[in-house]
Amino acid sequence: MLFEIIGIGNKKFEPAKQQLELIQKHRVFSGGQRHYELVKHLLPHEHEWILIKAPLESLFESYQNTDETILVFASGDPLFYGISNTLQTKYPGAQINTYPYFNAIQLLIHRININSNQLKTISVHGRSWQALDEVLIQQESLIGVLTDAEKSPPAIAKRLLDYGYDNYSICIGEDLEGEHEQVRQMDLREASLQIFHPLNCVILQKKAHRDISFGVEDDLFEGLSGRPNMITKMPVRLCTLHALALQSKTVLYDIGFCTGSLSIEAKLRFPQLVVHAFEKRTECMQLMQNNRRKFGAVGINVHLGDIFEFDFTSINKPDAVFIGGHGGRLNELMHKIDQYISTGGIIVMNAVQQNSIDEFIATATALNWKLIEPLKLKVNSHNEITILKAIKN
Numbered sequence: 001m002l003f004e005i006i007g008i009g010n011k012k013f014e015p016a017k018q019q020l021e022l023i024q025k026h027r028v029f030s031g032g033q034r035h036y037e038l039v040k041h042l043l044p045h046e047h048e049w050i051l052i053k054a055p056l057e058s059l060f061e062s063y064q065n066t067d068e069t070i071l072v073f074a075s076g077d078p079l080f081y082g083i084s085n086t087l088q089t090k091y092p093g094a095q096i097n098t099y100p101y102f103n104a105i106q107l108l109i110h111r112i113n114i115n116s117n118q119l120k121t122i123s124v125h126g127r128s129w130q131a132l133d134e135v136l137i138q139q140e141s142l143i144g145v146l147t148d149a150e151k152s153p154p155a156i157a158k159r160l161l162d163y164g165y166d167n168y169s170i171c172i173g174e175d176l177e178g179e180h181e182q183v184r185q186m187d188l189r190e191a192s193l194q195i196f197h198p199l200n201c202v203i204l205q206k207k208a209h210r211d212i213s214f215g216v217e218d219d220l221f222e223g224l225s226g227r228p229n230m231i232t233k234m235p236v237r238l239c240t241l242h243a244l245a246l247q248s249k250t251v252l253y254d255i256g257f258c259t260g261s262l263s264i265e266a267k268l269r270f271p272q273l274v275v276h277a278f279e280k281r282t283e284c285m286q287l288m289q290n291n292r293r294k295f296g297a298v299g300i301n302v303h304l305g306d307i308f309e310f311d312f313t314s315i316n317k318p319d320a321v322f323i324g325g326h327g328g329r330l331n332e333l334m335h336k337i338d339q340y341i342s343t344g345g346i347i348v349m350n351a352v353q354q355n356s357i358d359e360f361i362a363t364a365t366a367l368n369w370k371l372i373e374p375l376k377l378k379v380n381s382h383n384e385i386t387i388l389k390a391i392k393n
Contacts (some may be wrong), residue, residue: 001094001328002069007101010177031073076103104201105144108173124151133299137271143204163298171203246270251319256325260288264297312340323349334363364390
């Protein structure tokens with residue numbers, strides 16, 4: 001298969017000589033309806049147009065039924081979250097020639113005339129918030145965001161405000177190169193209340209650095225009423241994160257999150273991590289909500305209810321699991337974890353009682369997990385904690 005892919009702007013297309021020659025040599029073209037309106041004056045009278053729209057399976061079927069070279073028109077740079085990347089993935093053996101134009105983020109940078117050396121660009125267009133959450137926690141100085149109808153400029157502004165990232169300003173480029181082009185720079189609160197043209201992109205600029213310490217002090221977390229010690233202590237928390245080896249992991253389950261301290265610390269230190277936090281006690285939901293917003297730990301997935309009734313097949317498989325609570329059913333919980341955790345995945349539990357230590361070791365042995373030598377810690381006058389660790393074979 002051979003694809004020629006031309007990136008165009010948001011205006012009537014006037015091609016360069018090489019591009020015009022390509023157009024004149026071909027009969028089969030493809031692109032969105034908006035692209036067709038911008039290029040139809042250049043197409044030969046006897047042409048075929050394959051419309052790009054969801055579902056893409058129908059598009060791929062049309063491509064595969066075509067025995068001619070297909071010339072595709074795409075917005076901006078087709079190699080920038082675009083159709084060239086999609087086709088490379090779908091047809092790894094195909095020849096794909098790409099002729100790019102400026103992408104929307106580049107156009108907006110040009111409009112506001114700022115240095116883009118530190119620019120970090122991400123897309124939430126048809127995607128989750130994960131990429132935006134990661135760069136926010138990292139506090140990148142300049143962030144370009146490709147938006148969609150749901151993850152719009154107001155939604156982005158509200159997300160930043162909800163998690164305390166008011167140290168950013170926002171610039172919105174609307175209908176760039178179109179007849180309704182507008183560029184607006186404003187603060188997040190103003191942007192959260194505005195309506196914008198559906199064709200838009202965003203630049204976030206950091207105004208000041210938000211200081212979040214490495215190892216959050218325990219008394220900064222909001223805790224259970226009347227139970228101030230019901231939290232994994234900071235030194236134990238950091239040793240636990242070390243035992244979980246999260247620098248090389250992708251998905252963490254925090255079972256029995258209580259205040260959310262371990263999930264929050266994990267997300268702040270390893271923003272690329274997908275975190276699923278589980279808790280049975282309903283009063284802990286508000287604690288998690290308040291604490292993750294206070295510390296800017298955006299992107300933690302919270303599940304409330306009985307862990308033994310939860311369908312793990314509905315979410316990502318873990319390669320790291322922290323057991324913060326088991327309701328006296330540790331053996332049963334470890335057997336359930338064993339069904340879903342990836343081979344080589346790490347399981348860690350902090351225990352005070354000897355019977356819990358013995359049960360963890362016995363169950364891990366029965367499951368053929370590789371046990372790692374326990375680590376014992378005592379923080380001030382609190383009970384000694386044993387950090388138990390095993391690896392799924």
